[in-house]
Amino acid sequence: MMAALSVSDLVAGYHNRPVLHGVSLDIEPGTMAALIGPNGHGKTTLLKTVSGLVPARSGAIRIFGQAIETAMVHERVAAGLVHVPQGDQLFGEMSVEENLRMGAYLRSASEVPGALEEVYAFFPRLAERRGQSASSLSGGERRMVGIGRGLMAGGKVMMIDEPSLGLAPLIIEQIYEGLRGLSRADRAFLVVEENPSRLIGIADRICLMDAGRIEWSGTAAEVAGSRDILETYLGGH
Numbered sequence: 001m002m003a004a005l006s007v008s009d010l011v012a013g014y015h016n017r018p019v020l021h022g023v024s025l026d027i028e029p030g031t032m033a034a035l036i037g038p039n040g041h042g043k044t045t046l047l048k049t050v051s052g053l054v055p056a057r058s059g060a061i062r063i064f065g066q067a068i069e070t071a072m073v074h075e076r077v078a079a080g081l082v083h084v085p086q087g088d089q090l091f092g093e094m095s096v097e098e099n100l101r102m103g104a105y106l107r108s109a110s111e112v113p114g115a116l117e118e119v120y121a122f123f124p125r126l127a128e129r130r131g132q133s134a135s136s137l138s139g140g141e142r143r144m145v146g147i148g149r150g151l152m153a154g155g156k157v158m159m160i161d162e163p164s165l166g167l168a169p170l171i172i173e174q175i176y177e178g179l180r181g182l183s184r185a186d187r188a189f190l191v192v193e194e195n196p197s198r199l200i201g202i203a204d205r206i207c208l209m210d211a212g213r214i215e216w217s218g219t220a221a222e223v224a225g226s227r228d229i230l231e232t233y234l235g236g237h
């Protein structure tokens with residue numbers, strides 16, 4: 001089967017600091033992969049390199065077979081790639097719905113109402129607050145708008161950087177349930193998560209990143225059952 005996202009031997013970094021030392025990973029359509037690992041080992045840099053915010057020095061990135069490693073950011077979005085960054089970067093003065101509509105800037109006007117319906121169906125709280133300014137939302141609601149705005153782009157591969165960051169356990173559950181519900185045969189997710197136990201029953205595969213490489217990958221239950229992995233990489237979480 002053709003991978004939704006395929007990364008091979010990706011090398012990238014900042015100025016004279018290499019961060020990714022040959023990352024390879026494939027995500028199948030219809031699945032969710034989670035990227036875990038110690039802080040500062042390149043998870044965010046991987047997402048930024050795939051979305052084109054950090055240039056790749058070498059290696060290949062493909063979306064459903066289409067090579068994008070030298071494409072401009074907007075061309076990657078047009079190819080179906082969505083990146084929901086840490087901190088959401090919402091427009092605080094604009095309403096929930098206006099923020100959501102911003103995500104659909106590359107789509108035709110006729111597709112927007114259906115896309116909005118989909119977001120509101122999965123995050124009903126946003127439907128209730130559609131006219132409220134983004135700056136007045138709670139942290140969890142903001143995260144939902146960030147993810148919803150990504151969905152509005154109609155992406156086939158959604159990368160979400162730490163959807164659970166700073167949120168209460170109940171809200172984290174709602175966010176992950178929303179994501180699970182958004183799973184479709186023609187869509188794939190890559191999420192960064194610091195706590196692998198949250199991903200049991202949610203992520204299809206866990207990829208462990210260490211020192212700029214994918215060191216290991218397997219199911220969430222395999223991670224939870226592996227003392228070595230938990231103790232070596234995750235400080236016994």
Ligand SMILES: Nc1ncnc2c1ncn2[C@@H]1O[C@H](COP(=O)(O)OP(=O)(O)OP(=O)(O)O)[C@@H](O)[C@H]1O
Nearest residue numbers: 014015017019037038039040041042043044045046
């Ligand atoms: N703009 C930048 N310029 C220079 N170095 C950077 C820049 N952004 C990140 N780095 C460095 O690159 C390395 C990897 O950072 P990255 O944010 O990818 O890690 P991470 O695994 O996502 O960690 P975290 O979970 O803490 O976000 C770190 O050493 C970081 O200091």
